[in-house]
Amino acid sequence: MPAYRIADLFAQRAKNIAPPTYGTELTKIITVSFAYGLADPTLFPHADLAAATAAVLAEQAPTVLNYGPPATLLYEQIISRLQAQGIAGDRNSVLIGYGSGQILGLLPDVFVEPGDVVIVEGPTFLGVVTRFAQAGAKLITIPVDDLGMDVDALEVTLRNLKQQGIRPRFIYTIPTFHNPTGVTMPLFRRKKLVALAAEYGVLVVEDDAYSDLRFRGEVVPSLASLDHEGWVLYVSTFSKIIAPGVRLGWACGDPTIIERLAMFKSEGPVGPFVSHVVARYCATGKLDGHIQKLIANYQHKCDLLLDAIAREFPSDVVALRPDGGFFVWCKLPPDISAKTLLTAASEHGVTFLPGTRCYANGQGDDAIRLSFSFQPPEKIVEGITTLGSVLHQLRQ
Numbered sequence: 001m002p003a004y005r006i007a008d009l010f011a012q013r014a015k016n017i018a019p020p021t022y023g024t025e026l027t028k029i030i031t032v033s034f035a036y037g038l039a040d041p042t043l044f045p046h047a048d049l050a051a052a053t054a055a056v057l058a059e060q061a062p063t064v065l066n067y068g069p070p071a072t073l074l075y076e077q078i079i080s081r082l083q084a085q086g087i088a089g090d091r092n093s094v095l096i097g098y099g100s101g102q103i104l105g106l107l108p109d110v111f112v113e114p115g116d117v118v119i120v121e122g123p124t125f126l127g128v129v130t131r132f133a134q135a136g137a138k139l140i141t142i143p144v145d146d147l148g149m150d151v152d153a154l155e156v157t158l159r160n161l162k163q164q165g166i167r168p169r170f171i172y173t174i175p176t177f178h179n180p181t182g183v184t185m186p187l188f189r190r191k192k193l194v195a196l197a198a199e200y201g202v203l204v205v206e207d208d209a210y211s212d213l214r215f216r217g218e219v220v221p222s223l224a225s226l227d228h229e230g231w232v233l234y235v236s237t238f239s240k241i242i243a244p245g246v247r248l249g250w251a252c253g254d255p256t257i258i259e260r261l262a263m264f265k266s267e268g269p270v271g272p273f274v275s276h277v278v279a280r281y282c283a284t285g286k287l288d289g290h291i292q293k294l295i296a297n298y299q300h301k302c303d304l305l306l307d308a309i310a311r312e313f314p315s316d317v318v319a320l321r322p323d324g325g326f327f328v329w330c331k332l333p334p335d336i337s338a339k340t341l342l343t344a345a346s347e348h349g350v351t352f353l354p355g356t357r358c359y360a361n362g363q364g365d366d367a368i369r370l371s372f373s374f375q376p377p378e379k380i381v382e383g384i385t386t387l388g389s390v391l392h393q394l395r396q
């Protein structure tokens with residue numbers, strides 16, 4: 001028998017995929033993980049979802065359990081949420097997907113030929129940016145500072161690209177409670193970003209997964225609400241406000257984009273069953289009250305984490321204080337590497353996301369992302385206390 005190998009059948013892009021590396025072998029037992037942006041499992045609205053599920057099955061089982069379109073009511077719920085944010089949406093400008101991650105992952109199918117330029121933030125949410133790279137996009141990274149994407153640097157990049165005859169396919173940004181830095185772009189930058197998109201004819205993909213989870217500060221209008229020419233594709237999700245497990249997110253934008261994205265959803269529209277359950281839950285009017293509960297909980301845990309950092313970490317570790325979302329970004333002093341810290345911390349049962357997992361261009365060993373969403377309060381304090389003593393030990 002010839003020595004055939006399955007792996008030789010893989011397309012080049014599948015051969016190129018490497019499993020995520022954290023710069024360390026996490027073989028130790030982890031007792032406190034700040035690594036993933038998991039929702040708080042104690043706060044899922046399971047009784048209300050159970051009631052919605054029972055009602056849907058009692059009244060609509062023959063249709064919702066068959067192939068069929070998603071609930072019209074879910075479109076209505078999403079459109080009214082969009083309108084409340086000043087974003088005009090209708091049935092033709094909204095796509096519902098299995099999580100916002102699915103929709104973001106379809107962007108290269110619609111927009112990217114190998115070698116096309118896509119502009120991303122540094123740091124960013126690599127979960128979707130990796131998909132852009134896999135499709136052959138040439139990624140250009142624009143730095144993120146304490147006010148989000150540096151739009152002046154973006155302007156210089158767009159100008160330079162234009163001089164070379166290059167029109168980027170899109171700009172991927174997370175302007176509110178950014179993943180991983182937690183920072184929020186102020187209005188003046190948002191206005192400039194939207195104006196640049198129109199001036200250079202570049203689509204802006206606004207990933208707005210976290211904006212409902214604001215626990216302090218003033219609401220800042222979304223990019224989509226500032227855009228009147230159709231240059232923003234807005235993307236959001238029920239994952240952070242109901243449950244990631246429902247796998248439902250949406251995009252709102254130019255109907256021609258929505259139509260094409262839908263064509264690449266090879267499994268068809270999202271399932272009638274889950275869409276009816278979530279629509280029924282939303283229609284009870286309980287979601288906004290539920291979000292208030294989430295906000296109080298996440299604020300408490302964020303503040304606990306920040307207080308513990310102030311107490312336990314060396315004073316030259318700089319933690320950014322978010323106004324919402326799931327993440328605190330810590331900038332490390334020059335003598336401490338995120339990868340080295342992760343190896344040492346995992347020996348003590350604590351883990352986090354090193355900054356290297358948040359840049360498409362190899363940067364990030366100078367920062368770490370701590371997610372406060374999942375761990376219970378006592379574990380947050382325990383984990384930060386351990387991490388603090390590891391940081392001090394690395395200095396000795």
Ligand SMILES: Cc1ncc(COP(=O)(O)O)c(C=O)c1O
Nearest residue numbers: 099100101125179209237239249
């Ligand atoms: C910034 C950002 N966008 C998108 C997603 C994907 O969310 P989902 O696919 O669950 O809607 C996440 C999940 O962590 C995220 O942090």
